[in-house]
Amino acid sequence: MNAVSHLEFNGKLRELDAAREQIFGRIKTILANDDSSGWKVRSQNIEVELDNIEWKEAKTRHSLLLKLLHKPEAMAEEVFDYLGVRFVVAKSQDIARLLRVLIENDIIIPHQVLNMRSRNSLINLKSSQRQLSLAYDLLQNGTSSPEEFITMCEKIDWDLNVDEPGNPSRPNAHSSSRYKSIQLTVRHLVRTPNPAFLVLSSLAGQLRHARGLEPEDDPLLMGLIPEENARFFPLEIQIFDRSSHQITQFGPASHEQYKSNQLQTVRKKILGGLLHFDEARMQTQDF
16 A cells, blocks of 8 residues: 555656657657668767667556565656667767767766666676777777777677676666666656646736736746746656667566566565465464
8 A cells, every 4th residue: 555655646657658758759869770780879079879779668567566566765756767768879888988979968977877877787898998098098009900909899808797706796686687787877857847827827827807907927926936837856767779679578588578577576575474485384273
């Protein structure tokens, strides 16, 4: 009942349509769809081809309840993936360029990224950065040519082995170890009309009309009540390469399996001992 009450009276759900229109609209300004090569994202000097782009329109009530119930501390205000977008690139080498495009166009706003919601199980940043720095140093001191530099960059191994020693354990117990992605949650500012301002503005207009006055903006009204409500709304961004995305389509790393794991956790939490009976309990008079 606690989870249901949080869900029923959650203010963000009432602003979901406006948030979707504004946030997805910002992303669509950098998208281009070419019939010959498919989707692309563009910045001033960079263009990245996408295998696919997927939109998470909105969570259903059933899905929200599952999320709230499988985490003891969760409340409706703490759901961070009401809206989401998934970018799929062909090769892991394209991920860094994609991130740069998203940052330059304020889709990823660094100071609005929630650190606790940042995950990387896809690319090995430290190793790839060392390889890239070495290639760049060789180019700068004249040891390698520009063509050789490009060849060295193309051979950089970006893949992260999640099973290698030193890697942190997976933060989500319901995800498969084969699920590899980059996940970021970014807060975007969403502006919506203030209902109180609209009501009082209408009343002020009717009052002026009744008194025979010319309609005009009331400076007192404008100063007392803001015309718009502004609040931050979370957007979940997921990035895959082609191979990691294919793994999520079927099997233990699929979204269906993830939701099934969540459902099992919720069943155990709510139903508890009703799911399992030991022999001693079955022989009692109460049973």
